[in-house]
Amino acid sequence: MPFPNFIDSFATNITGATPPETNPQHRALLDAFIDVQNCDRRLLTDIATAIEAGKGTAQQLEACADALIERFVAGYELSLLLSTDCCCAQDAEPCAPCGLEQGEECCQDPELPDSLLEACLGVFAQLGDPYAVASADLVDALRDLPGVAGKDWRYNDLTQARLAQLLAPYGMRTRDITLPDGRRRKSYSREALLTATGGCTSC
CATH class of the missing domain: 1.10.10 (Arc Repressor Mutant, subunit A)
Known part of the structure; x- marks a missing residue:
């Protein structure tokens, strides 16, 4: 489910609060976690379908294998993000890779x-x-x-x-x-x- 969704946006409008700016690193973590969840659901669905069909057709087994590979990739991507230092956080601490304060030309790629x-x-x-x-x-x-x-x-x-x-x-x-x-x-x-x-x- 995308974030912020309708309920979160509606709550922000009701309270009159200013929507905070999304931290790209946090957003990437959330998206990666959602990818893992989607892969898990798809994998379980493909496995259940193959079981209901007995041993499963070659196409069903191939689908299970593809879903499992996608799950491995998604899990690895999430692990990489979890192990990466968060650059340019909102606490204005010096940015680790470039040594600059937030608001300066920090992490700007040419x-x-x-x-x-x-x-x-x-x-x-x-x-x-x-x-x-x-x-x-x-x-x-x-x-x-x-x-x-x-x-x-x-x-x-x-x-x-x-x-x-x-x-x-x-x-x-x-x-x-x-x-x-x-x-x-x-x-x-x-x-x-x-x-x-x-x-x-x-x-």
């Missing part, structure tokens, strides 16, 4: 990407413009970028599930693709990315 799609194209370009890039590899590369990818998620907070949510409105979905190195992974194609940006797909 050369922000114009958009998530442009950032993805940049990753493809760095890799020599392959016809496809695995979702996991794309996320790893995007996490090194500064700025916000979308939905208040910074690039370094991206996960495969979050990237999928951000790219879905552009009609982009992962597909099982055999990559140039021989791996078969859930991947994004360069053609789909160029189509989403309105670029030339034959270039």
Whole structure:
């Protein structure tokens, strides 16, 4: 459930309080925890479906395996966030990475990407413009970028599930693709990315 939700927003309006500014680190932790909960529910549902069907079909077993992998990834992302120092907290303590007080040019990253799609194209370009890039590899590369990818998620907070949510409105979905190195992974194609940006797909 998103936060603040309707009830919390309504309570803020009734009390006349000023909505506090969201701390990006706290928001990322909340989103990561919600991702873990959603993965748990999906995993339990897939397992229950397979049990009701007896041994389960190959498709059901594959769905269970995919859900379990997503749960591992989401849990790992949450662990990373829980172990990361919270920078630029509201107590105006010096910011650990840059040593500056809150309100100064603290944690400001230069050369922000114009958009998530442009950032993805940049990753493809760095890799020599392959016809496809695995979702996991794309996320790893995007996490090194500064700025916000979308939905208040910074690039370094991206996960495969979050990237999928951000790219879905552009009609982009992962597909099982055999990559140039021989791996078969859930991947994004360069053609789909160029189509989403309105670029030339034959270039």
